[in-house]
Amino acid sequence: MTELEFTVLDVVAEPYSAAPNLVAKLRIEETSGEPVHALVLRAQVRIDAHRRPYGPAEEQGLLDLFGPRNRWADTLKPFLWMHATAVVPGFSGSTDVDLVLPCTYDFDVAGAKYLHALRNGSVPLELLFSGTVFARGETGFSVTQIPWDREARHEMPVAVWRELMDLYFPGSGWVRLDRDTLDALSRYKSTRGLTTWEAALGQLLAEAEEAAR
The missing domain is CATH 1.10.1220 (Arc Repressor Mutant)
Structure with a gap:
């Protein structure tokens, strides 16, 4: 039975797409020695907001999301940023794959509002993986599910997010109105x-x- 481990090597801005995307550089390792024929990968990308400090200017920008600082013990919790998917070709041992993370600058979206409020440091990300593994068995192909405990963490520099927004929305932002x-x-x-x-x-x-x- 295949055993998969995931590592986020880096998260970078994609400069040549039609819409703003970050790209998570993943390394997938198969530790049991079984070859993988193909992999349909799903990832839930969460922001662990409680895993970093915030300065006074950032505190003001986070008021709508978490309320005043004296409430943060109750409100400053991890939250879902996005879902992402990838189809991974067959491999043995390990492989590196790009996981595209579609982004928005719409301030009605919690993730964009949070990231816009940050001035420096890093964004604490947690990726929770699931999906389907196709492997060659003795009588054909076997199909198994990625266990729900597969995850990886990464500290994405705030500068990467700002670089992406400057590429696609230089000197500007978006506000949605009815x-x-x-x-x-x-x-x-x-x-x-x-x-x-x-x-x-x-x-x-x-x-x-x-x-x-």
Whole structure:
């Protein structure tokens, strides 16, 4: 019976895809000596938010996710970032494979909001693996499942995430609005002769600050 062990060697930004992707460089080792004919791999990628410290600027950016710092003992927990899949060709011993991690800069998504709040250091990742192993048996192919306890951890530098966002959204970010709000903002922009959404939001913020004084 095949026995698989997983190691994350690195996580890098993919500069040449249509949408922003990180790539986890995985090493898969088969430790029983059995050859693997093919492998359908699934990974649940989690962020272990409690495994790193946070500075004052990061604390402000994490307020929506975890509340004020005095509540973090209860709220600062690991959370799901994404699911990823890969089809791995046959191998014996060990093989290296790229696991594509599709990313978004939508701040309504917890993972993007969390990563945007970080200034330096690393992102503590945990990958939980499952999937199907196809191997050659005495009477043909055997099919087994990857045990649910297969996992790997990796400290991804925050700089890798920022590099990816700078490649695909240089100097910018995304905010999702419902259609009624977008229509109202469009009318505000047009009636004041503003040429960009950023200019409209900037003027609204300036008016709000002036009214608050």
